[in-house]
Amino acid sequence: MAITWRDEERCRSVDTPSVLVLATSSFWSAGWLVSWIPEAGLRADYVRPFRGDPIPSPLTYAGLVILAGATPVYADSDAPWQPGARSLVASAVEAGIPTLGICYGAQLIAAACGGHVSTMPDGPEIGLLPVRLSAAAARDPLLAATTAISPAVLWHHDEVTRLPAGGVLLASTSACAHQAFRIGESAWGLQFHPEATISCVRQWARAYAHDIWAMGSTPEDVVSAVRRGSGHLLSTWRPVIDRFLSIVIRRTGMDTPVVARTA
Template identity: 40%
Template sequence: MKHAVVLQHVAFEDLGTLHPLLLAQGWQLQVLQAGVDALDPAEAADLLVVLGGPISVNDVDLYPFLDDSIALLQRRLLQQRPTLGICLGAQLMARALGAQVAPSGGKEIGFSPLLLTDEGQRSPLLALQGIPVLHWHGEVFELPAGARRLASTPACRHQAFAIGHHALALQCHPELDARQFERWLIGHTLELAQAGIDPSDLRAQARRYGAPLAAAATAMFSQWLQELSETAR
């Protein structure tokens, strides 16, 4: 059975719609809590998924476990082991590859479609074209050396990158299960208040876009996992 390790930072930012897809494809899932659990199981996992969270990759003095996560990602990416990063996970991947992560000067929170690059049009992200996806971040990453830029938004030039077929980094949240979105609104209540964002607006967007996003994300992740399987043969 294929072994996938999931590195989780907060309980409500989970695998979302990626969870049933991985189970259906026969993956054995092991969830590690960042800053609590030892990362040893992630070293040789067939797939590592690093999820989002509200902290910054630059907060290593406040959260020393980030150094361990970055070192783990450096080793896996050097070995070309399958790795998927979402939001904070994507930023950690960028940092592990030597790229800068810094505040963007504002918050990008809400649903909007990605603008795919030519590389993105030839990637699994094509399934997301025209589909509003959830964005929730205040920091951005530079493009690591050797990475292919796949997507952007007007507020964020680097929304996704890939390296080979083994590494995919997504600043946005295509994995969102809109049926669980209220957990996000509760968990991020202070951030929303500070940003002057009405949770009822986000709630309405999730109701409108949740189902098409789930279908598109399942297609996108399915194709990426299929390409992983083909390159591993």
């Protein structure tokens, strides 16, 4: 299923509570979130600072989602909008606005709140890999119902190497200690990609073919593995996103939170 930025624009509505979606690259799209957010009864307001969009205050939004991106969070010279994005995230976390960061978004949350991000010393994690949940995940509002070891789509060269003070580790892989974490009561970082569609993965595999070959695999093998696991991926990670959106909805005072789906 191909999902485009035009699809995202069509999901706007003026009558429903809104989630601010911070998109930091034209390459890394919102994937399944394009449909999942409006299906939850929320409006997605996309802001693209890499195109010159001003970064708004988060205080008028019911929730904040930060998508994957291409620029390292420590490379402000390549992305002069990043200090404003860090300020946005820090303000949202301080205000208790439900916040979800995916891949780059998770790294941005960590950096904005006092953590540390750097390049992975042994190279990137790419493809369908097992994610192991921590003991703390069993008490987490998003991950408590998730199987202790679950497959996820990973695609990153950088990683969070130190969580902010008070951060709660929720998941790891063998190569990356901080695959999921929570800051405070309402901000989550997911280094993996719950939003990834097959179309997304196919595009990523073409663009990062050199990295995949260097890992001893092929782009076709990576895409095929994700396709074979797509049903399990949806049944595992869509409920996690739905639980986040339910938290956003409860904050608005709406009567009917979204019900987590299994597919």
